[in-house]
Amino acid sequence: MSKVDNYRLTLGDKEVIPILQGGMGVDISTTELALKIAELGGIGHISDAMSPYLSDRKFKTRLQSDKQKFFKEFANSLDKSTVKWEYDNTYEGTLNHIRDTMEKKSGPGLVFVNTMEKLQMGNPKVTLKARLDAQLDGGIDGITLSAGLHKGSFSLIEDHPRFRDAQLGIIVSSARALKIFLRGANRVNRKPDYVIVEGPLAGGHLGFGIDDWQKYDLKVITQEVIQFLKDQDLDIPVIPAGGVFTGTDAADYLAAGAGGVQVATRFTIAQECGYPDHVKQILLNSEEEDIEINLSSPTGYPMRMLKSSPSLSSNIRPNCEALGYLLDQDGGCAYHQAWDESPVGADGKKEAVSSKMCICYHFMKYSCYTCGHNAYRLKETTVKRDNGLYYIPTAEDIFNDYRYSSDHSIYLPKVSDEDAALDAASA
Numbered sequence: 001m002s003k004v005d006n007y008r009l010t011l012g013d014k015e016v017i018p019i020l021q022g023g024m025g026v027d028i029s030t031t032e033l034a035l036k037i038a039e040l041g042g043i044g045h046i047s048d049a050m051s052p053y054l055s056d057r058k059f060k061t062r063l064q065s066d067k068q069k070f071f072k073e074f075a076n077s078l079d080k081s082t083v084k085w086e087y088d089n090t091y092e093g094t095l096n097h098i099r100d101t102m103e104k105k106s107g108p109g110l111v112f113v114n115t116m117e118k119l120q121m122g123n124p125k126v127t128l129k130a131r132l133d134a135q136l137d138g139g140i141d142g143i144t145l146s147a148g149l150h151k152g153s154f155s156l157i158e159d160h161p162r163f164r165d166a167q168l169g170i171i172v173s174s175a176r177a178l179k180i181f182l183r184g185a186n187r188v189n190r191k192p193d194y195v196i197v198e199g200p201l202a203g204g205h206l207g208f209g210i211d212d213w214q215k216y217d218l219k220v221i222t223q224e225v226i227q228f229l230k231d232q233d234l235d236i237p238v239i240p241a242g243g244v245f246t247g248t249d250a251a252d253y254l255a256a257g258a259g260g261v262q263v264a265t266r267f268t269i270a271q272e273c274g275y276p277d278h279v280k281q282i283l284l285n286s287e288e289e290d291i292e293i294n295l296s297s298p299t300g301y302p303m304r305m306l307k308s309s310p311s312l313s314s315n316i317r318p319n320c321e322a323l324g325y326l327l328d329q330d331g332g333c334a335y336h337q338a339w340d341e342s343p344v345g346a347d348g349k350k351e352a353v354s355s356k357m358c359i360c361y362h363f364m365k366y367s368c369y370t371c372g373h374n375a376y377r378l379k380e381t382t383v384k385r386d387n388g389l390y391y392i393p394t395a396e397d398i399f400n401d402y403r404y405s406s407d408h409s410i411y412l413p414k415v416s417d418e419d420a421a422l423d424a425a426s427a
């Protein structure tokens with residue numbers, strides 16, 4: 001019987017269960033979620049998106065509010081070219097988040113951080129370096145580079161004392177993208193320790209076109225990347241991601257030569273996941289036709305989400321002076337531009353901007369319901385309670401299902417005695 005527990009992934013001197021819980025920004029993949037996965041022996045990811053915001057929320061710093069005050073005179077100006085995050089405030093926010101997570105870590109697994117190049121913060125190179133430095137200084141076990149080709153990312157940290165001992169990997173959607181990344185890595189004589197291959201069924205941003213994603217198949221791309229690395233004489237674990245829904249899906253990839261699998265959508269309904277409970281219920285009630293890929297993200301990448309996401313009909317005023325995580329180095333953001341061009345209605349207010357969303361605001365508020373293609377199958381993974389709501393499983397329920405299940409069966413979570421008693425009382 002093929003199951004994930006028959007396999008192990010070796011990274012450096014660590015051997016882990018080959019299940020990586022993918023990074024989900026902003027705080028959808030919370031510290032609590034990643035820590036639980038590490039405690040169970042897998043690899044959990046937190047996200048480095050908007051860490052200064054998280055630091056203000058969790059540790060009572062004033063990084064965002066001080067930035068807003070500093071740039072307040074630009075609030076009514078279209079020109080945001082001087083509105084930027086700097087090294088120090090980015091470093092501080094990131095370090096607070098990473099340190100807090102790593103100080104609480106226990107168990108045999110690892111905690112990695114997902115680091116997006118597209119998060120340019122008005123100051124791309126400086127803030128990417130600040131984030132990477134803080135992640136390494138904060139003791140993170142590994143860094144997964146994402147949302148970009150990261151041609152120069154390794155060279156930003158080549159002098160860091162942990163550059164050769166931390167686990168460093170990248171997410172790509174093709175062997176071609178990996179080839180481009182490796183050119184930059186070769187310049188500093190550092191190979192990645194793992195390569196995640198993300199296919200077209202994943203959640204979040206996609207590395208495929210909005211009209212051609214159906215033509216691609218994760219199994220095929222994974223084999224292309226495995227073959228490419230073999231041809232280069234490189235022994236680097238390849239980790240497919242996107243649509244791996246059952247333990248058997250995962251075991252099939254491992255049997256075909258993958259080093260591990262990365263999964264995320266199954267964990268969006270975990271108790272430890274950052275999505276609010278009402279969003280978890282919306283995801284659990286979704287059908288296939290409720291999910292779409294659109295171009296509302298100002299990054300320019302297509303993104304998969306529920307059509308009912310409030311982010312798709314919002315007229316929120318851009319607040320780049322405080323947020324500004326997406327501003328490019330010239331102070332540009334596609335949402336800012338779309339909002340500016342949106343007409344004012346009879347009520348004197350801007351009409352809703354449907355072509356783009358303010359990704360900073362809506363990720364902060366969990367009002368963009370991004371999810372993988374298989375989100376409509378989440379209802380198969382838990383039980384509906386007498387009160388009409390789905391039972392919210394623990395991360396451990398989901399992890400153990402991936403780890404131990406076989407024959408495409410899904411182990412349903414056991415409803416806690418406390419919840420069963422509540423159901424009985426409300427019946």
Ligand SMILES: Cc1cc2nc3c(=O)[nH]c(=O)nc-3n(C[C@H](O)[C@H](O)[C@H](O)COP(=O)(O)O)c2cc1C
Pocket residue numbers: 021022023024025026028047049114116146147171198201202203204205241242243244262263264265266268370371372373374
């Ligand atoms: C809610 C959600 C948010 C995500 N956010 C990010 C992100 O911030 N950065 C990133 O590189 N990938 C992100 N992803 C992609 C996941 O890390 C993962 O690779 C992918 O979703 C795996 O496919 P699955 O969801 O079908 O299991 C996100 C996925 C989901 C479901």
